[in-house]
Amino acid sequence: MxxxxxxxxxxxxxxxxxxxxxxxxxxxxxxxxxxxxxxxxxxxxxxxxxxxxxxxxxxxxxxxxxxxxxxxxxAGVAFALQGEALYCGLYLNEMLVRLLHRDDAHPELQEVYAATLAALAAKELPVDIILRHFELRLLDLIGYGLSLDQDANGQPLLSGLRYRLSPGQGLLLDVSGPFSGEILNDIAAGHWHDEARRLARDLMREALSPHLGGRPLVSRSLFRNAGKGAS
Missing domain, CATH: 2.40.50.140 (Nucleic acid-binding proteins)
Incomplete structure (x- = not known):
């Protein structure tokens, strides 16, 4: 039968x-x-x-x-994201659709994603810091990890120097670079003062840009229209 x-x-x-x-x-x-x-x-x-x-x-x-x-x-209850947290959730989803290739498994990513949604729902940290943690982990898991404690040559980042980001390489010494070694060290140490949060946002936008192609993120437009700047 x-x-x-x-x-x-x-x-x-x-x-x-x-x-x-x-x-x-x-x-x-x-x-x-x-x-x-x-x-x-x-x-x-x-x-x-x-x-x-x-x-x-x-x-x-x-x-x-x-x-x-x-x-x-x-498989569980939905995360009740509202307001700014909802925009952030939409940003996470759009990033994953744009950056992940179909049928290319990253087993740890689902856990990272769920933990990020939980953090947004619980408002454990300011939303921009939650997004920065997710972006850094996402890049690491898909093979484009960015070191925040050493430059592209393996040298420690120095507080008195400035750096630029080179796609595919990492941070390089540059006297006119946009990124302060001191602030980069603060980010690596988890010292999220206002200047560190601004620099981290700009740095991650540069790091993600080569992998997103030429199309703008719809979720960023939603943030701008709502007067937010977390992404």
């Missing part, structure tokens, strides 16, 4: 969704096992679980660029 095929569920987060045909949606999912996965959810426009910031158990079929979603069940 024939038996129905069994599919093991994956723990996933919805990063992005867009309508497809009449009632379906195409979703980008973050999975520890498979990385970023795109899938069609038939009738997904009527599925209330397919929302961001909520862990889900998801089954899918297929191995191409576009899977077909099967069963969906909650």
């Amino acid at each position: 024939a038996t129905s095929e069994k599919f093991a569920p994956f723990l996933c987060w919805v990063l992005h969704r867009r309508p497809y045909r009449n009632t379906s949606v195409i979703v980008d999912l973050l999975s520890a096992d498979s990385g970023r996965v795109a899938a069609i959810a038939r009738g997904g426009q009527r599925q209330p679980l397919l929302q961001p910031f909520r862990p889900l158990w998801v089954e899918w079929r297929g191995r191409g660029e576009l899977r077909s979603l099967g069963a969906i069940e909650p």
Whole structure:
């Protein structure tokens, strides 16, 4: 007697969704096992679980660029992000969609993502500091890590000197560089005074820019329109 095929569920987060045909949606999912996965959810426009910031158990079929979603069940409660934290959550999701290649797994990233959402929801730190921690960890996990305690030649950053960021290399000595060695050392040590927070924002924008391509981030526009500057 024939038996129905069994599919093991994956723990996933919805990063992005867009309508497809009449009632379906195409979703980008973050999975520890498979990385970023795109899938069609038939009738997904009527599925209330397919929302961001909520862990889900998801089954899918297929191995191409576009899977077909099967069963969906909650794996926990959604993080209730509001106001500035909501913009930050949208920024995280957009960054992951833009920076991650499909089916390129980074198992630790899902844990980092969930911890970041939890920190945003709990308001443990100012949101810009939470984002800086996430950006640094994300770059490290996808192979573009940025050292904040030594330059591209392996030398310690010195307080009296200035540095510039060279894509693919790291921080280089430059007498007219935009980044102060003293402030970079403060960031590495976790001393998040106002000047360190401004420098960290500018530094991370430079570090991320080569990997984002020419298109601006929609979430940054939302921040600007709301009078925020965390991203």
